[in-house]
Amino acid sequence: MLDGGRWYNRPCDCGPSGCSCVPLCVIDLPGPVHEVLEVRQDGQIVDASGYVLHRTPSGGRLVRIDGECWPDCQRLDRPDTEPDTLSVRYLRGLDVPAAGRRAAGQLACEIDRLCHGAPGSCALPTGTKSVTREGVTYEVVPPGSWPETLEAHLPQAWAWVQLVNPARVRQFGAVFSLDLPPAPPASRYRPGVAP
Numbered sequence: 001m002l003d004g005g006r007w008y009n010r011p012c013d014c015g016p017s018g019c020s021c022v023p024l025c026v027i028d029l030p031g032p033v034h035e036v037l038e039v040r041q042d043g044q045i046v047d048a049s050g051y052v053l054h055r056t057p058s059g060g061r062l063v064r065i066d067g068e069c070w071p072d073c074q075r076l077d078r079p080d081t082e083p084d085t086l087s088v089r090y091l092r093g094l095d096v097p098a099a100g101r102r103a104a105g106q107l108a109c110e111i112d113r114l115c116h117g118a119p120g121s122c123a124l125p126t127g128t129k130s131v132t133r134e135g136v137t138y139e140v141v142p143p144g145s146w147p148e149t150l151e152a153h154l155p156q157a158w159a160w161v162q163l164v165n166p167a168r169v170r171q172f173g174a175v176f177s178l179d180l181p182p183a184p185p186a187s188r189y190r191p192g193v194a195p
Contacts, residue, residue: 025069027088031059034091041071043081062088103160110154 036053039046039062050066064070071086080087096104147168151158 025064027062027070029060029062029088029090031056031092032094033060034093034095036060036062037089037091038087039089040080040085040087042083043085060090099163100160103154103157106154107157 033053033055036048036051039048039051047066050068051062051064054061054063062070071084074086075082075084078085147158147161150161
């Protein structure tokens with residue numbers, strides 16, 4: 001319980017809005033929530049000092065702190081620049097740590113060198129490709145597996161992969177879109193078998 005700016009570990013009568021002894025004006029945002037970019041209410045941008053984002057395991061809670069409250073209902077048939085509307089624009093996802101950004105940058109630079117530079121100017125080995133043309137498929141792969149190639153040629157990127165995936169768990173690639181229904185769990189996929 002928060003009382004006079006101090007936290008106390010004692011029970012209080014918390015309502016459906018969560019752990020607070022007073023009703024909160026809250027919007028639950030699906031997450032993870034990285035950053036709130038803009039909130040519009042009745043067509044006007046709400047000043048960022050009027051709300052605060054509390055990150056939760058399932059997303060985020062946008063709490064109004066300026067004495068006002070979010071509307072109970074709105075007109076979904078109107079653009080968010082009109083009265084009786086509410087919209088929240090936010091970035092969904094987790095911030096990539098500095099080590100991950102450096103590793104991705106190193107890999108991107110090496111791919112750029114491979115695409116634009118002379119042979120031998122890139123740390124990545126050449127020849128990793130698969131081509132299908134006129135019914136004939138051929139693949140040229142450098143010696144060793146991809147983890148061995150990454151470890152030998154890009155140690156910084158390999159260190160990051162080992163940090164975030166020490167058990168070398170493999171997962172199929174996927175594309176996510178807010179305009180499409182959620183994909184089934186990855187465990188339902190098997191190589192060569194359509195879901």
